[in-house]
Amino acid sequence: MSLEHQGVLRDAFADVSRFRTELYACLTARGDALFELCDALLCTDGPVRTLVDLALAPEHRRGHGTLYGGLNHGRIDVVRLRRALVEVPLPRAAGGRLVLAVDVSPWLRPDANTCADRAFCHTFGRGEGKHQMVPGWPYSVVAALETGRTSWTAVLDAVRLEPGADVAAVTTVQVRKVIERLVTAGQWRPGDPEILVVLDAGYDAPRIAHLLAGLPVEILGRLRSDRVMRRPTPATWGTEQAVTATDTRLYGKATAQAWDRLHPRLTRRAAWLGHEGPLPVIECTVIRLAVEKPPSGGVNKPVWLWWSGTGATDADVDRCWQSFLRRFDLEDIFRLFKQTLRWTKPRLRSSKAADRWTWLVIVAFAQLRLARPLATDLRRPWEKPTSQNKLTPARVRRGFRNLRTKTGSPAGAPKPSRPDPGRPPGSKNQRSAPRHDVGRVLATGEAYARPVHHKVGTKPRRGA
Numbered sequence: 001m002s003l004e005h006q007g008v009l010r011d012a013f014a015d016v017s018r019f020r021t022e023l024y025a026c027l028t029a030r031g032d033a034l035f036e037l038c039d040a041l042l043c044t045d046g047p048v049r050t051l052v053d054l055a056l057a058p059e060h061r062r063g064h065g066t067l068y069g070g071l072n073h074g075r076i077d078v079v080r081l082r083r084a085l086v087e088v089p090l091p092r093a094a095g096g097r098l099v100l101a102v103d104v105s106p107w108l109r110p111d112a113n114t115c116a117d118r119a120f121c122h123t124f125g126r127g128e129g130k131h132q133m134v135p136g137w138p139y140s141v142v143a144a145l146e147t148g149r150t151s152w153t154a155v156l157d158a159v160r161l162e163p164g165a166d167v168a169a170v171t172t173v174q175v176r177k178v179i180e181r182l183v184t185a186g187q188w189r190p191g192d193p194e195i196l197v198v199l200d201a202g203y204d205a206p207r208i209a210h211l212l213a214g215l216p217v218e219i220l221g222r223l224r225s226d227r228v229m230r231r232p233t234p235a236t237w238g239t240e241q242a243v244t245a246t247d248t249r250l251y252g253k254a255t256a257q258a259w260d261r262l263h264p265r266l267t268r269r270a271a272w273l274g275h276e277g278p279l280p281v282i283e284c285t286v287i288r289l290a291v292e293k294p295p296s297g298g299v300n301k302p303v304w305l306w307w308s309g310t311g312a313t314d315a316d317v318d319r320c321w322q323s324f325l326r327r328f329d330l331e332d333i334f335r336l337f338k339q340t341l342r343w344t345k346p347r348l349r350s351s352k353a354a355d356r357w358t359w360l361v362i363v364a365f366a367q368l369r370l371a372r373p374l375a376t377d378l379r380r381p382w383e384k385p386t387s388q389n390k391l392t393p394a395r396v397r398r399g400f401r402n403l404r405t406k407t408g409s410p411a412g413a414p415k416p417s418r419p420d421p422g423r424p425p426g427s428k429n430q431r432s433a434p435r436h437d438v439g440r441v442l443a444t445g446e447a448y449a450r451p452v453h454h455k456v457g458t459k460p461r462r463g464a
Contacts, residue, residue, distance in 0.1 A: 012374050015370045017407050019088060019367060019370055023084065023363055025077075025080070026077045026080045027075075027077075028075045029075035032411040033062055033066045035409065035411040036059060036061060038363060039059040039404060040059045042059075042364050042368070043057060043400055043404060044057050047339060047340045047341075048340070048345065049342070052067065055067045062414045065420075071348065083184075085155070086182050090144045091145065091154055098187065098195045098196070100143065100175070100178065100198065103327075103331075104139065104140050104161070104202070106122075106136045109136045110134050112349070114436065115436065116351060118135045119135070119137070119138060119163040120438060121135070137160055138160070139160050139358060140171060141334075142155075142175065142178050143333065146326075151329065151336070151392050151393060153329055153330055153333050156178055158358055158362060160354070167203065168203060168208055169211075172212060175208070179215055179217060183216075188216060194217055194218050195216060196323055198326070199220065200221065201221070203221055205222075208221075209284075209308040210280055218307065218308050220324060223286070227304075227306075229264055230264075232281075242257070242258040242260075243255070244318050250295045251292060253292040254292070256289050258286070259285065259286045261284075261285075262285070263281050263284065282308075283310055284307060284310070285309055285310055285312045286307075287304070287305040287306075287312075287317055288302050288304055290302040305321060336393050343357070367400070368393050368400065371396060375388075375395070378399050
């Protein structure tokens, strides 16, 4: 083992230990229970089956009642925890540029009538055009992307969207605060390349770029099919200003065309209804990406991208569409959260408890990313060997129990206690949980309330 490799391992071990100490300091109430729950999430073999099964892990020295008590009544200093997430080493693209991706992932709760703050979440079913709206808790997640094909990102923030929230406004505030924390932590300094924020078609990229004006940020998003782009003069787009062709392994030949200094047509409706003064002219670069063959064998449609920069060169065009493809790495993280760590598996009633569990899942993944250089490949007999830098998060998680014995745990030992007697046998619950309608906001800004004749038990009976 070379001295340079030993230095890398030593720095990684110090980063993991420092982050675990800071995490424990962020757990201001019932911290021991929450910290051991996070360790149990990291050290359990295989996918998590149920939340209560984590109480059986050796790392969780407390009972299952303490597990639910920590989620329901614990407290997390989220402000300090967000600062800790941006102070660790972050992945960077070519030239040291930070690339952030923003996306919404739902925690579906269609049958949880006793859960408050539920909103309608957009989901895709099997088949073409099978999307539907399902009640649940949508979370907006911001993550820093790595270069190349990988399943690793650095999750920096998560915000639960309230019912009727303006997604563009919430995303703008969230991204602004993340960038301010990055600047404060020294992750971005004057003279560095501007931070690139990648969005999907569900976001209003021109409006977000307008609201984030003045920050060292570039916005890259996919255009919706109903967008109308114009030039100041003449009325037509004209010829493209940059054309690139790249040979790819999966898509064949990828051709990108760029039109400079276009602007979207804005009207005084929806988000721009209350805008004072004349509507702004938001200049941009529109990129059309076409590939020779899609890997899935589906319909080969071009992808239209909107970039807030102007005067794009061939290198800028290639950087934009390649960064947009890296946005799909965030989908791998959502799959890990939901299928392996079972982020959306617990049936929690309180939205505050759901927020605490969400942050525990995020910090657990952050520890896996920091422990990546220290992990050993504990592969199954049927799995192929892989190099150290290509281990997936699930394979790094297999060896975290061995690493935890070296880093230690700041959580204190549990105190002996006696279980509560609970409800007397045979008695019924006299306080039923209140029911909540799925949050909907009317055009007047008022919350939607179900009509009286639609509520359970109020429908008049038909005459005989």
